[in-house]
Amino acid sequence: MMKIKTVDLTKTYRVGPSRIIAVDKVNFEVNKVTFTAIVGLSGSGKSTLLNLIGLNDCPTSGKIFIENTDTSLLSDRERRKIRLFHIGFVFQTFNLLPTLSALENVELSMSLAGKSQKEQREKAVRLLENVGLGDRLSHRPRELSIGEMQRVAIARALANDPEVIIADEPTGELDSKTAKEIIGLLFDINRNHKTTVIIATHDEKIVEIADMLYTIRDGKLKLEH
């Protein structure tokens, strides 16, 4: 379990003469394995917040602590390693590499982490089977349906056994039936793998299953339960 904590996290953008506060003094915390949802309308700052928490972006002010380490003190290389080994990302637009097969997309993360080729293959196959794609191993992303693409992306996120999965509107591109399946999958992962899932969405239905629910509006985060 990886503890994440933010203190007065703020991100502002300068657009011409005006200043946009995308994330406004956010205090967010996960310290046990939970299914955490962040709900907000489009433009409320969900992506910006998740990019900050996932160490993909640097805050304008405020701090992010991971395992009580102030991440602003980490080098780019160290931040990369945390992303590679401890955080799994699932994007709204899947972001699979188009020239790699489903299997290779999953293997790539492990290969970057330096796993042996045999290990990569075995685990990638297992992960893809677990997300229901045992018969789609050598398909390229464009040969998959969007629901299947998102499943591959989830398998990739799990490749290095991360403590946290950060999913930014993972169902944004999907129809409601597929969306439900994907949410179910992430929920299973949370429960079975003991992996924290932080999911951003504007889908209110998540409310019922989330252990922790935050709402975000104009960059201000509020804990609902």
Next chain:
Amino acid sequence: MLYLSECLYNYHLRNSRRRFTTRLLTFCFRNLFRRKARTALCVLGVALATTFVIAVGSTTMRYTTVIKEMNVLFSGQVMVVSKDAIVIQAIPIAGGLFQESLAEDIKENIKEVEKAVPVLFITPIRFEEMIQLVPVNFSMGIPVEDWQLIIGPTPLKGGVGHFPTNESNSEVVIGASLADQYNWTVGKEIMVNGHKLNVTGVLDTKLALLNRCILMPLRLAQEIYYSKSKSVNIISVKPVQGCSQEELADAIEQQVEYVNALTEDERNDMIQPVLAQVETWNLGIQTVIFIMSLILVMTVTIMSISERRRDFATLDAIGAPLSYVFRLVILETSLIGVLGGILGIVFGSLTAIVLSSLYTNIPLAQFFPTILEIVPPIYMIEIFLAVVVVCCIGGIIPAINATRTRIAEILRTEY
């Protein structure tokens, strides 16, 4: 925990570098293959550039070696030529005839002279009504007793035949390249300038000049080309022991005011500026061509990177090291270089021999076996490496762009 993963990361990176690269290579190939037309055009561009460099480079190189070779003949001698002759490396290619008897005058009147041999050098020779654009065929008349002095200890092919023994009969020896081209063998009767000649030997030599030469006794040459007038255009003078070529040349020039007496050094100096210019032009052309390839590769790759920003941002987000992304791009451009380079060397070598054939009227088939002489392997490797390095460099800026792509920007710009 973070510390442990740090150790693992470093340990595994070190141990899996090789697997890592073979994987990376397939990845690169697929990325290139994804845009077939564009990659093909880029490779073709690089290939054309390489072709051009190889063709121009090896053709000029060949001419310069031939010119340098000329000094191998007549080495150790002072060459006396008429002041109004046009000379390359002291070999008169036009004008400048004088009387053969000058050789004897020089021998008698200048004490530094050990030997003075009159030579008639003719280019181009025409036979069978064929006209050459560039002098490729030569004929040389040398008094039979003085062969050695001019051509050195050149053997005859297979030890078959003999050098002409008599001034006035019609025996000649010929260069191997001529022999191959016209299927002339020892014992064959050939027609040159309306005269029947007998081939008594084929010269076994690496010198391009001798390879394209018909060597004959001086009398015979004079008879064929100047209807018996006793004209020559070179006198090759050997200094006596202890006398330098410079001293001898000065003495000759003082005695006979209508000739230039050129020492080996002077001959080299005459050609040096020309060779240097050829070198410079060659280098200039190569540089321009390579810079153009660099721009081509860079442009194409910058475009390809900008199309794939999402991919690079994703790699960045999932924690790929910067070096991975960097290598991915550099390897892609290097592959373009490798493919273009190989194609270019093949095309370039073919072009070079086609050019040689066109310029010399020697059939193409005869050049094929000598392709590695026309385009030396070391030159091929040199150019190949240069092309790959150029493409590698062309990948640097796009690679830096690629490593700078962040997921936070992508999500916004595209959605």
